[in-house]
Structure formats: structure tokens, C-alpha cells
Amino acid sequence: MAKKSVKVDEDRIRGYMAGREPDEVSKDDCAVKNILDEAIIVEEEPIEEVVQEKPKPRKKREESNYRQKYLMNTPLSGRIQVYLNRQLYDQIKNFLPVIAPETSIASYISNIIAEHIELNIEEITQLYKERFSPPKI
Known part of the structure; x- marks a missing residue:
């Protein structure tokens, strides 16, 4: 060729x-x-013919699934203050208003943490039981 x-x-x-x-x-x-x-x-x-490998298709996350899980603005009653790494906060502050202007940073982070706890509740419970032992009488 x-x-x-x-x-x-x-x-x-x-x-x-x-x-x-x-x-x-x-x-x-x-x-x-x-x-x-x-x-x-x-x-x-x-020219020399070079055989190029086709890139492997990436698993696509369903945007609607991501949007439903994390980008929903949920009412936050009984708020408390939590500190966050400045670099992480700046990253979220840069992209969140673009992809979901109606979602607050607090809602976004709350949604992520809620899903994390839901996915890992068994391990969290197990670690809690290992650390907590009722007083022996």
C-alpha cells in the first residue's frame, strides 16, 4: 500500500x-x-503497512443512571458542616454547575456517600461489630 x-x-x-x-x-x-x-x-x-489493534471498547456508564443516582438535588434538612479537601471541592465546583446546574454540591456529595454506605453496609456492619464489643458483666 x-x-x-x-x-x-x-x-x-x-x-x-x-x-x-x-x-x-x-x-x-x-x-x-x-x-x-x-x-x-x-x-x-x-510505506510499511502497520497493523493496528482496535482499541477495546470501554464499558459505558449509562448517563441517565449516573444522573439519577448523583445529580438529583435532594432537600437536606438537618444539615451539619463537614470539611472537604480543597482540591476535591474545586474539582466538583468546576464541573457540577456545567453538568447539573440545579444540583448543589452538598446534594451531590450526600448522594455519593449514601450510595457508598448502601453498597458497603455489610462490610461496615462487620467492621463495626469487630470493633465494638458490649461490656461484659
């Missing part, structure tokens, strides 16, 4: 665009095509 390279006579094309035409060419459609054809030269160069 040969690689095609295109060489363009940019000065000639610029001249045509500026209204300068060669003396031997008249103003008709055929002449315009000839000027552009002469300015663009296609050369074929032999």
Missing part, C-alpha cells in the same frame, strides 16, 4: 484568491479548476 502525500503550491493558490491570475489563464470555471489542480500535486510514497 502506498502513502499519498499532497504538496500544495500555496503561493499560487493565494495569488488566485487575491485575484492575481496567470496571463495564460482566462476567467472561466475550467481555468479555476486547472489552477487548483496544478497547485495541488499528489505523490505516492511506499
